[in-house]
Structures are given as C-alpha cells and as structure tokens.
Amino acid sequence: DARVTQTPRHKVTEMGQEVTMRCQPILGHNTVFWYRQTMMQGLELLAYFRNRAPLDDSGMPKDRFSAEMPDATLATLKIQPSEPRDSAVYFCASALGERSGNTIYFGEGSWLTVV
C-alpha cells in the first residue's frame, strides 16, 4: 500500500533549536508539497517541488524555513531557529503530474511543539 512517509511523527523542542522534518513521497510521484496546519490559519501551503525543483515557496517564512529535495525519494523541511509560533502539524504530500485535478496524497504529519 503506497503511502507518504513522514518523520518524526512527533517532536518537542526548545525555542532556538533546529528542527528537520523528512518526507518520503510515494514512489514515482514527481510533485511534493509541504503544508502547515494550525488552528488559526488552517491548512497553508508552504512550498512545493516538481521533479525536485522548487516551484513555489512563497508561503514559507524565508528567514527561518528552508525546504529541499536532495533526491527524488526525500524531501526535507528545516526550521532554524525554531520559535513557539512554529508549533503546528506539518504535512508532506505527493502527487504524480502537474494537473490541477491530480490527486494529492498526504502523509500522517509531523506534530511539532516548540516550547
């Protein structure tokens, strides 16, 4: 059963620490998304990649967030330094192709708490 895999599932860290979240998209999918979910803002798109190239990261705070795809099977989202307002659930998702109607498959999320 193909699925998007995210690690860690849960992370508690202190303010100022670096946090790295990892995602393994479904094998063969060439589009990878990072979404953030909070009570106040709901689901927000942070960044996405196609064929490992960043397409749009306008939703991401540039000063502390960075997203990369070192290879086709790994996407990373890094926060440095982390702040309490970064506490949220971070979802990675993947899809095959670029059409607006393609199904996007979500991982189970990385639940981040910054204290």
Added chain:
Amino acid sequence: AQSVTQPDIHITVSEGASLELRCNYSYGATPYLFWYVQSPGQGLQLLLKYFSGDTLVQGIKGFEAEFKRSQSSFNLRKPSVHWSDAAEYFCAVGAWGGKLIFGQGTELSVKP
C-alpha cells in the same frame, strides 16, 4: 483569487441521521474540487473529487457530493452517519500547478 469557504465550523448530528456539509468556492474557470477527511491525529484522506461530467460524485465510505455551478457549491452528503464518521472534513479546490487550496474545515461530531 481562488478560495474555498466552509460556512460551518462545527456540526453535530445523531448517528443514523443524514449529513450535509457545505462548501462554496471561488474560481475563474471550471474547478477541480475535492473533499478530504482527517481523523484525529491522522493525515488527510481523499473522500472524492470532481473533474467534469456528472455533477453527482460518489466517494468512499458512502459519501457523495454534488457540484452546482450556479451556486458555486460542492456540498458533501451522506444518507446515514456512523459514529466512525466523526472527524474534520476539508473541501479544496485544485489550483494552478496542481496545488490545493483548502477551506477552514468542518468538524463533525456524532452523538449516539
């Protein structure tokens, strides 16, 4: 700009009763529309999607949704709700580049 509105933040229905969750969208062209469900502590699972053609779309778990262009709506329905349907439901529109724009979600509670 593309947007999705889910007017109801929280809905409670009795088990066995029918359900309708509302979704309105704003999109210039023919939209691609989706409903996802999120159980507590879980990721988002696709329930159904609308591309074109038949405006009544069948999904998993007994859900269906109807696309009404004149009302810019894509409401989700289920004839008889089960306790396991308690979750948060998200409506989304497919945007340029294949990304999704989500509504704020509707939390569904089911009472026995």
